[in-house]
Each structure stands twice: as structure tokens, then as C-alpha cells.
Amino acid sequence: xxxxxxxxxxxxxxxxxxxxxxxxxxxxxxxxxxxxxxxxxxxxxxxxxxxxxxxxxxxxxxxxxxxxxxxxxxxxxxxxxxxxxxxxxxxxxxxxxxxxxxxxxxxxxxxxxxxxxxxxxxxxxxxxxxxxxxxxxxxxxxxxxxxxxxxxxxxxxxxxxxxxxxxxxxxxxxxxxxxxxxxxxxxxxxxxxxxxxxxxxxxxxxxxxxxxxxxxxxxxxxxxxxxxxxxxxxxxxxxxxxxxxxxxxxxxxxxxxxxxxxxxxxxxxxxxxxxxxxx
Numbered sequence: 191x192x193x194x195x196x197x198x199x200x201x202x203x204x205x206x207x208x209x210x211x212x213x214x215x216x217x218x219x220x221x222x223x224x225x226x227x228x229x230x231x232x233x234x235x236x237x238x239x240x241x242x243x244x245x246x247x248x249x250x251x252x253x254x255x256x257x258x259x260x261x262x263x264x265x266x267x268x269x270x271x272x273x274x275x276x277x278x279x280x281x282x283x284x285x286x287x288x289x290x291x292x293x294x295x296x297x298x299x300x301x302x303x304x305x306x307x308x309x310x311x312x313x314x315x316x317x318x319x320x321x322x323x324x325x326x327x328x329x330x331x332x333x334x335x336x337x338x339x340x341x342x343x344x345x346x347x348x349x350x351x352x353x354x355x356x357x358x359x360x361x362x363x364x365x366x367x368x369x370x371x372x373x374x375x376x377x378x379x380x381x382x383x384x385x386x387x388x389x390x391x392x393x394x395x396x397x398x399x400x401x402x403x404x405x406x407x408x409x410x411x412x413x414x415x416x417x418x419x420x421x422x423x424x425x426x427x428x429x430x431x432x433x434x435x436x437x438x439x440x441x442x443x444x445x446x447x448x449x450x451x452x453x454x455x456x457x458x459x460x461x462x463x464x465x466x467x468x469x
Contacts, residue, residue, distance in 0.1 A: 214423035242271025252278030285356035294344035358457035
């Protein structure tokens, strides 16, 4: 099957195409006192490969990630584990990154949140009690980050709105990509990123029905089942029909959700304005 061949004019493009744009948190990472950019633990590597193996076979799978070692390994291993035979070349996507100043007040307070909840516990690291404490800490850290809204938490990190806009722009690009793919094609695009990026995007565009009312976003990450665990993802399902008309849906934790397209378009505009070249 041919994909992304602009010189080929004999094959119709863009109709009955399905793109699974998967946005996944990286696998379990190692820890080092020397560098914050560590790769995956052995367990993280196994889980990443196994996560890919759970995917359905499609025509092609292509891995993307931020520049960190842990996200690179995650996307490549998930692609390797996929039952799909045709593997696209790995590429970095800047919008998947989450730069952070480890010395900033934001970073220090986020670490304090975790310490206050988990504390100097003597629980076994693999016990259910310890995992619950870690989940509570992750929820609290995520809500703390999301509370910044359109404000940057430090000099390096994106604001939650900027983080959401980065993912929205990638998804918009993938939607445009659907028009260039051979008709009838189905592809997986594996995007390994960081948990705060994922939560920021859902807060801006996820549509839920609460008490029979259409509700966009959430007040606390607990409202959607908690923060993202290692290797957990959401999927934006991009489809075109026989006439090339596009639709998008969001698959998350076993359910299909609507994307608020008005807010999605606003996020793409936010990205474009922030990144437009200086005149």
C-alpha cells in the first residue's frame, strides 16, 4: 500500500480514510540524580511494547514523540509491538514536549504536593495502598498545573491553554494529512508525550453529558477518573467518508466522546498566533 506519495496521481486520495491519532503518556521512567532525562525502566519497556501489541492491525503505524528519551522509547516500542507490519520512520514533534524549570516555584510546590500526600511511607512500592497514594498525588499535581489556565507556571513550561493548543495543532495537521492519504487507508499515529499535556487538552475540549447538560471540560481531573497513568492514552479518531467529508471523535477510557469543535478551532488559532513569524 502506498501512503504519502504526492507524485502518484492514479490513486484517489482522502476518501474513506481512518487515522487513529493516539496520544499516550510515556512508560514508567527511571530515576537519576545526574540527569532528569532518563529512559524507561525494564517494566516501562515491557509495558510500552505490550501496549502496542494490544492495537488492531492497520495499514501502517508511525511513532512520534517529544525530545525526551522516555517518550522516544515509548513511541518506538509501542510501534514495534504493534501487529501492523508496515512501520513508519520515527519523528520528533515539538508540540509533544513539556519543558520545565526544576528550580522554579512551580516545580518545588508540585514536588511538595507529592511529598505531603505520599510522605515517608513504609508501604511496599507495589502495594495497592502505595499506588492509591501515588494516584492521589498525581491528581493533586495535575489540578495544580491546570489551575494556571492561560498563565505560564514557570519560565519554561507552557500554560495549560498553550499545552492544549500544541496538541490541537498536531491533530489539525493530522486531519489535513487524511486528505493526502490513499483512499481506504487506515493508519495509527503514536504520539508519546507527558501527562500534563494530555490533561490540559481534555480540559479544553472534552464534551461530557452531566445531568443531561452538555459540559465541556472538568473542574478536577478526578471528574474524568483521575490523572493519566504510565502508558495510558486517549485517541482522536479522524475519519473521512466517501466524499472526503471529515469527522472527529475522542476515545478515552473505553468511551467515545465529542470534541468541542469551537474550542478546538480557538486552540489552533492560539497556536498559530503564538507561532506566526515576525514581520
